[in-house]
Amino acid sequence: MITMSENDTFDQILDKLNEINEKLDRLLQDTNNSNINDKDKESIISNSMDVMTLISLPEHLRTTATTLLKLEQATANEIAEITEKERAVESNYLNQLVKLGYAYKFRKGKQIYFKFDDNVN
Amino acid sequence: MSFTLAVHSSKGGTGKTSIAINLAGVYASEGYNVCLLDFDFKAPSFTNFFKIKPRYWINDVLHDRCSIKDAVNDISNDFDTSGRLYVGLTDPDIESIREISSKDRDWQAKALRFLIRAKKELIDSGIDVVILDTSPGIDYESINAVAASDYVAVVVKQNYTCIKSTEQVIDGIYNILHKNCAIIENMCHDGYLYPKNSKNQNTPVVESIPCMCDITAKTDNDLIVFSEPDHVFSKAMYKISQNITKMG
Numbered sequence: 629m630i631t632m633s634e635n636d637t638f639d640q641i642l643d644k645l646n647e648i649n650e651k652l653d654r655l656l657q658d659t660n661n662s663n664i665n666d667k668d669k670e671s672i673i674s675n676s677m678d679v680m681t682l683i684s685l686p687e688h689l690r691t692t693a694t695t696l697l698k699l700e701q702a703t704a705n706e707i708a709e710i711t712e713k714e715r716a717v718e719s720n721y722l723n724q725l726v727k728l729g730y731a732y733k734f735r736k737g738k739q740i741y742f743k744f745d746d747n748v749n
Numbered sequence: 750m751s752f753t754l755a756v757h758s759s760k761g762g763t764g765k766t767s768i769a770i771n772l773a774g775v776y777a778s779e780g781y782n783v784c785l786l787d788f789d790f791k792a793p794s795f796t797n798f799f800k801i802k803p804r805y806w807i808n809d810v811l812h813d814r815c816s817i818k819d820a821v822n823d824i825s826n827d828f829d830t831s832g833r834l835y836v837g838l839t840d841p842d843i844e845s846i847r848e849i850s851s852k853d854r855d856w857q858a859k860a861l862r863f864l865i866r867a868k869k870e871l872i873d874s875g876i877d878v879v880i881l882d883t884s885p886g887i888d889y890e891s892i893n894a895v896a897a898s899d900y901v902a903v904v905v906k907q908n909y910t911c912i913k914s915t916e917q918v919i920d921g922i923y924n925i926l927h928k929n930c931a932i933i934e935n936m937c938h939d940g941y942l943y944p945k946n947s948k949n950q951n952t953p954v955v956e957s958i959p960c961m962c963d964i965t966a967k968t969d970n971d972l973i974v975f976s977e978p979d980h981v982f983s984k985a986m987y988k989i990s991q992n993i994t995k996m997g
């Protein structure tokens with residue numbers, strides 16, 4: 629049984645880890661700044677987010693996916709504002725959607741954005 | 750306040766189209782700006798009710814051939830409503846029905862995206878109520894409509910199979926997608942009510958409409974809420990509209 633404060637600590641650790649991850653990403657990006665472009669795609673899509681897939685997702689990912697469908701493209705922060713969860717938690721869920729091949733992420737300035745399928749403008 | 754309502758049912762022929770069209774009329778007559786869209790691509794029926802030759806169909810919106818604003822028609826003047834009333838028709842041509850039914854998952858995923866975007870554009874341009882008349886049961890088109898909506902009005906006929914399969918869509922689809930939903934009983938006999946021991950007691954039954962033979966003749970080419978505002982069916986529509994606005 630995880631207590632409330634353990635949960636908070638866990639979230640904080642997750643938050644820090646995600647921050648480190650994003651900083652590393654940015655460092656890597658800067659070191660090979662040969663062709664930086666603000667829509668640098670960092671993953672590929674292999675599955676589409678159709679409504680039957682949405683229904684079959686576990687609850688926590690479904691909420692994140694539904695919110696991303698509404699916003700079309702969003703940062704973890706923007707998703708968290710709507711779902712009222714921690715940014716780090718949403719960042720984790722969004723990255724799971726990326727790993728599952730449903731979403732991809734790209735960089736716009738210093739921000740990392742998530743989006744489903746690129747064939748929809 | 751603005752919201753999107755999907756009128757759905759687990760079985761066919763429950764009265765979805767009659768209810769969706771007349772509810773749209775009620776909201777428009779109450780001063781809301783309403784947009785009614787046919788989302789039954791397998792059995793499109795709006796061309797029977799609205800004598801319009803649209804420039805674009807809802808099919809074109811899902812194919813990304815036009816924006817939603819190109820595909821909706823202002824019919825406020827036909828019915829003299831105080832709010833604006835727009836309607837979007839689906840192509841009844843057999844070619845178009847075949848085209849949609851052969852679409853795969855990837856296409857349906859995009860269609861959902863275009864629908865969500867269309868709804869946003871409508872609300873942003875001043876529409877208060879979007880009503881989606883869907884196809885029965887669980888297929889991509891109807892569940893896309895449910896997913897894009899805030900509320901679901903599920904129309905139930907009084908028989909065991911319809912009630913059972915309604916419970917399945919409530920548990921397996923609406924609840925999972927966190928939709929506020931309301932049951933409308935239609936074509937009831939002897940004031941038969943949704944069973945009190947039903948599993949979905951917390952899904953409210955907002956109205957029980959009796960089975961009335963004259964409805965079949967009257968709903969063609971006309972909105973009964975305008976031609977006969979005192980009809981039992983019309984009064985039911987007013988009651989449903991009030992209950993649905995209270996759901997938010």
Ligand SMILES: Nc1ncnc2c1ncn2[C@@H]1O[C@H](COP(=O)(O)OP(=O)(O)O)[C@@H](O)[C@H]1O
Nearest residue numbers: 762763764765766767936959960961964965968
């Ligand atoms: N309360 C009612 N009593 C009798 N007939 C009805 C009632 N409601 C709808 N109908 C009729 O039932 C038929 C099917 O209705 P429709 O609205 O087309 O259903 P759906 O869209 O669910 O297929 C139509 O002929 C309609 O006029």
Ligand SMILES: [Mg+2]
Nearest residue numbers: 765766789794
């Ligand atoms: Mg119908």
